[in-house]
Amino acid sequence: MVKRRQILIAGAIVGGGLVLGANMLPTNRRRDVVGYVTKENEHLVTTWLKIGNDDFVTVYIPHAEFGQGTSTGLAMILAEELGADWEKIRVERAPALTEFSNYAFIESLMAGFPIPKALNQVKKFTSIKVAETMRLQLTGGSTAMRFTGHFGMRVQGAAAREMLKLAAADTWAVEVSEITVEKGIVRHQASDRSTGFGSLAEMAARYEPPLEPKFKDPKRYTIVGQPLQTFDIEEKVKGSLIYGIDVAIPKMKYAAVKASPTVGGEVLNFDEHAIAGRTGYIKTVVISGAIAVVADSWWQAQQAIDNLPVTFSEGPFSKYSSEQVINEQFAMLDRATNDDDDESLSDVVIDKGDVVALPGQKLSADYQVPFETHAPLEPMNCIVQWHKNRKIETWIGLRNPLATRVAMARHFDIEESDIIFHNSEIGGSFGTRSVGMENYFIQCVEIAQQFEFPIKLIWSREQDIQNGYYRPAVAARLTGTLDDDGTAIGWQSDYFYKDTAIQASPAEIPYSIPNQRMRALAHEPPIRFGSWRSVNHSQQCFFKEAFIDELAGQGGHDPLAYRRKLVIGQPRLVAVLDRLEKLSDWHQPKLSRQGIGMALSDVYGSFLALAIHVDVTEAGVVHVNRVDCVIDCGLVINPDSVKAQLEGGIVWGLTAALHPSITVSAGRVQQSNYHDYQVLRMHECPEINIALIDSFDAPGGVGEASVPAVAPALVNAIHNAIGLRVRHLPVQDISELLGSRHA
Amino acid sequence: MLINVNGRSHVVLVDSDMPLLWVLREKLGLTGTKFGCGKGLCGACTVHVNNSAVRSCQTKVGDVSSAQITTIEGISNDNELHVLQKAWISSHVPQCGYCQPGQIMGALELIREKKNPSDEDIDRAMAGHICRCGTYPRIKSAIKKACQQRALKMRG
Numbered sequence: 039m040v041k042r043r044q045i046l047i048a049g050a051i052v053g054g055g056l057v058l059g060a061n062m063l064p065t066n067r068r069r070d071v072v073g074y075v076t077k078e079n080e081h082l083v084t085t086w087l088k089i090g091n092d093d094f095v096t097v098y099i100p101h102a103e104f105g106q107g108t109s110t111g112l113a114m115i116l117a118e119e120l121g122a123d124w125e126k127i128r129v130e131r132a133p134a135l136t137e138f139s140n141y142a143f144i145e146s147l148m149a150g151f152p153i154p155k156a157l158n159q160v161k162k163f164t165s166i167k168v169a170e171t172m173r174l175q176l177t178g179g180s181t182a183m184r185f186t187g188h189f190g191m192r193v194q195g196a197a198a199r200e201m202l203k204l205a206a207a208d209t210w211a212v213e214v215s216e217i218t219v220e221k222g223i224v225r226h227q228a229s230d231r232s233t234g235f236g237s238l239a240e241m242a243a244r245y246e247p248p249l250e251p252k253f254k255d256p257k258r259y260t261i262v263g264q265p266l267q268t269f270d271i272e273e274k275v276k277g278s279l280i281y282g283i284d285v286a287i288p289k290m291k292y293a294a295v296k297a298s299p300t301v302g303g304e305v306l307n308f309d310e311h312a313i314a315g316r317t318g319y320i321k322t323v324v325i326s327g328a329i330a331v332v333a334d335s336w337w338q339a340q341q342a343i344d345n346l347p348v349t350f351s352e353g354p355f356s357k358y359s360s361e362q363v364i365n366e367q368f369a370m371l372d373r374a375t376n377d378d379d380d381e382s383l384s385d386v387v388i389d390k391g392d393v394v395a396l397p398g399q400k401l402s403a404d405y406q407v408p409f410e411t412h413a414p415l416e417p418m419n420c421i422v423q424w425h426k427n428r429k430i431e432t433w434i435g436l437r438n439p440l441a442t443r444v445a446m447a448r449h450f451d452i453e454e455s456d457i458i459f460h461n462s463e464i465g466g467s468f469g470t471r472s473v474g475m476e477n478y479f480i481q482c483v484e485i486a487q488q489f490e491f492p493i494k495l496i497w498s499r500e501q502d503i504q505n506g507y508y509r510p511a512v513a514a515r516l517t518g519t520l521d522d523d524g525t526a527i528g529w530q531s532d533y534f535y536k537d538t539a540i541q542a543s544p545a546e547i548p549y550s551i552p553n554q555r556m557r558a559l560a561h562e563p564p565i566r567f568g569s570w571r572s573v574n575h576s577q578q579c580f581f582k583e584a585f586i587d588e589l590a591g592q593g594g595h596d597p598l599a600y601r602r603k604l605v606i607g608q609p610r611l612v613a614v615l616d617r618l619e620k621l622s623d624w625h626q627p628k629l630s631r632q633g634i635g636m637a638l639s640d641v642y643g644s645f646l647a648l649a650i651h652v653d654v655t656e657a658g659v660v661h662v663n664r665v666d667c668v669i670d671c672g673l674v675i676n677p678d679s680v681k682a683q684l685e686g687g688i689v690w691g692l693t694a695a696l697h698p699s700i701t702v703s704a705g706r707v708q709q710s711n712y713h714d715y716q717v718l719r720m721h722e723c724p725e726i727n728i729a730l731i732d733s734f735d736a737p738g739g740v741g742e743a744s745v746p747a748v749a750p751a752l753v754n755a756i757h758n759a760i761g762l763r764v765r766h767l768p769v770q771d772i773s774e775l776l777g778s779r780h781a
Numbered sequence: 782m783l784i785n786v787n788g789r790s791h792v793v794l795v796d797s798d799m800p801l802l803w804v805l806r807e808k809l810g811l812t813g814t815k816f817g818c819g820k821g822l823c824g825a826c827t828v829h830v831n832n833s834a835v836r837s838c839q840t841k842v843g844d845v846s847s848a849q850i851t852t853i854e855g856i857s858n859d860n861e862l863h864v865l866q867k868a869w870i871s872s873h874v875p876q877c878g879y880c881q882p883g884q885i886m887g888a889l890e891l892i893r894e895k896k897n898p899s900d901e902d903i904d905r906a907m908a909g910h911i912c913r914c915g916t917y918p919r920i921k922s923a924i925k926k927a928c929q930q931r932a933l934k935m936r937g
Contacts, residue, residue, distance in 0.1 A: 107876075265873070267870065267873060268873070268875075270878070271869075271870050271873070271875055271878075272862075272870060273878075274875040274878030274881055275862070275866040275869040275870055275874075275875065275878075275881055275882075275885065276813070276853065276854070276857060276862070276866065277812070277813020277814070277852070277853035277854055277881075277882035278813065278854075279878055280812065281815075281879060283812075283815070283816065284806075284812035286807075286810070317796050335795075335799070335803055335807050336803060336807065337799055337800060337802075337803040338799075340819070413913065414877070414879075414913050415815070415817045415823060415825055415877075415879045415880045415911060415912070415913050416815070416817070416877075416879045417816070417817070464877060465815070465877050465878070465879030465880075466877045466879060466913050466914060467877075468913065496816070498819055499817070499818040499819055499820070499823075678873050682873065682876060682916070682919070683876075685915055685916075685918055685919075686876055686914045686915035686916065687915070688915065689912075689914075689915025689917060690913070690915055711818055711819075711820050711822060712818050712820075712822040712823055712911060713820070713822055717911055717913060718915070718917075719907075719908050719909075719910075719911060719917075720903070720904050720907040720908050720910065720917045720920070720921070721904035721905070721907075721908045723915075723917035723918060725918075726918055
């Protein structure tokens with residue numbers, strides 16, 4: 039079970055009311071987290087709640103919202119435990135300011151009240167320093183509900199409830215065990231007395247918050263488990279929600295950029311005279327690896343830069359290509375295969391039994407996946423004001439604003455406190471808009487440093503696609519050993535790249551195959567890399583779920599039954615397989631050139647099985663007609679949000695599996711807009727059916743959960759339809775492969 | 782020049798070849814109409830010109846100076862959301878929400894033309910509108926729901 043340690047900090051607020059902060063030690067030492075929480079007693083404050091004397095409960099959400107319904111889900115967890123009236127819950131996004139993440143925030147709320155005893159404890163934790171450790175407002179890795187929600191919000195809500203009960207018990211001179219809290223009313227049944235939260239809140243603040251409050255019995259949940267509507271839905275359909283790209287600051291001017299098409303290229307020369315006479319033109323500015331035009335309006339800036347004669351140096355990587363990446367990787371795989379015991383070629387990640395010496399039928403397959411980009415509908419943008427005293431003030435939508443602040447302070451050699459963030463709403467993230475991907479922010483600062491007014495930089499779609507941080511293209515070689523029945527007894531996987539996280543490698547399989555060896559090879563081509571929805575699960579799940587299918591097929595076994603046998607003893611996996619079998623009509627006979635394929639995935643603490651129904655035309659065009667998906671994600675907070683995320687992940691995964699992706703040639707990304715980087719559209723979207731398994735287990739992640747299973751289920755379906763094994767993506771048009779069939 | 786947006790006239794001092802999209806967003810502060818691609822490929826910039834859906838990033842403001850322009854801000858009034866917007870809410874359509882104004886403006890043209898659009902009608906009409914969050918199934922169901930609600934209202 040996951041361990042956690044918690045601190046609760048409570049105090050009274052000016053005018054009456056209670057403020058309560060909960061923090062926790064992160065137990066998932068993901069790469070992003072490790073840098074910020076390294077000392078034994080370090081804690082991250084993640085959530086604050088405020089109960090005012092007007093009965094309203096305000097929840098401060100530290101997570102970025104970019105469509106996942108996080109704020110609503112987190113508020114639901116808190117409201118449930120608290121026993122609040124859902125109609126009296128307000129959500130506010132926590133600002134990414136140091137003031138929020140240190141107790142100065144409490145001070146500002148309390149404005150003059152003496153700091154409660156509980157907060158003095160904070161000062162004692164010199165290694166914590168509440169002010170400084172709250173570096174992290176990370177949204178990502180499908181963690182919001184799992185950690186902040188399950189541990190943060192739940193504890194907060196329960197603790198606040200107990201404090202309100204104590205306050206009521208003392209006020210009414212009754213036993214605290216006779217007090218109930220429900221729908222925002224604190225009641226003593228026996229004496230028929232009741233009151234709202236507001237009148238009790240200030241008194242409640244006097245009590246020590248219980249560190250291990252009693253949680254509500256999930257069977258009695260009335261809020262959690264309901265498909266409630268998200269908070270900002272009305273603004274979204276009215277077009278009144280202000281995204282980063284919509285923000286206007288007085289006196290601001292607009293910038294458009296053209297970056298070097300190759301990594302590492304710089305501006306060689308340009309002819310400003312060609313554009314200086316254009317309406318609205320202000321100035322041309324050379325910045326690192328790019329050129330920018332500043333104008334009165336963004337379109338004027340973009341038109342100018344499109345018409346600006348400019349040449350870039352080739353840079354050191356101008357000969358690089360996608361083919362080269364894959365060829366280099368296969369060459370490394372060949373060396374690792376042929377010099378099997380040369381330990382310098384790879385890191386052995388898993389080594390069970392003796393797979394190399396194992397007798398039996400061997401089956402080997404090579405797989406590869408291409409580069410991928412994000413292309414959210416709101417292109418990268420930000421506003422920066424460079425203040426004379428070397429402070430940066432920025433209006434920007436980020437997944438991880440505080441970590442970006444750390445990184446950018448280092449980059450620009452200024453104090454972290456000299457970067458002021460105004461968080462904006464985000465029009466899609468999918469892995470981007472995060473630390474390590476701030477190239478557009480850096481561009482904007484470099485431009486803004488040349489002016490006294492704020493600069494709003496918007497990337498054109500072309501710049502957005504070509505200057506991104508891509509999901510790596512990787513290859514893998516899998517080898518299986520089968521016994522006489524075709525049962526898998528050995529599994530070898532050689533893949534890229536080295537995992538640095540301490541958590542389980544995404545190459546690991548849930549199957550009880552007694553002899554296993556997995557080796558990770560490192561390859562670092564000169565391409566910008568970044569996290570992409572489901573990160574390395576998006577590649578590894580393709581390899582392992584396509585391969586287990588090949589092993590099943592070799593012995594003529596049904597792929598679903600084959601997997602079920604290999605996960606006996608893991609009831610949650612068996613359950614999703616059983617449910618998928620029914621949901622997908624797995625055994626229903628198919629017409630010619632129709633097929634069904636599946637994939638199994640346990641990622642982010644959730645267990646998922648997905649089936650895809652296809653038909654493949656004679657000409658080799660693949661149609662996806664239906665997708666069925668079963669998930670056990672533990673306790674379901676908001677079933678509608680879960681379904682929405684899974685649907686979205688399926689559409690996302692289908693785009694990547696079906697359509698041509700990002701290719702690099704002569705060091706340049708070849709794609710530029712939605713005509714050559716094609717994404718799934720309405721008419722290509724299949725019927726999608728989702729089933730959620732009822733569970734009271736700890737919530738698992740859902741934001742990325744369905745993506746990894748899509749590509750393997752798709753190629754498995756193609757095989758079921760026409761007997762062809764496809765081992766690389768994309769697959770919408772497999773006419774070339776049909777011309778040279780194998781298997 | 783003078784343009785008419787959501788029933789009101791505005792004087793805008795812009796070159797006539799500036800796309801309507803940027804006039805709306807920067808000069809009139811109507812940011813509900815979004816920039817997604819600048820090439821008419823994604824549909825996020827969809828507005829209505831004389832009740833026809835157009836891509837405002839591909840429409841020069843000079844060409845629409847005498848037309849009735851309707852943006853997402855203009856389809857509801859203070860008291861009531863449009864039937865499409867209500868259906869979008871009750872079907873829980875938006876995720877990040879960025880593409881939804883364009884989706885709604887595209888759907889609006891469809892449901893004006895067809896009382897009861899089929900799945901194929903919807904696919905055809907909405908194929909030009911990208912959603913990276915993948916809300917397509919819910920958009921489809923919201924369009925149908927809006928038509929049902931509209932029919933009920935007309936009967937009642």
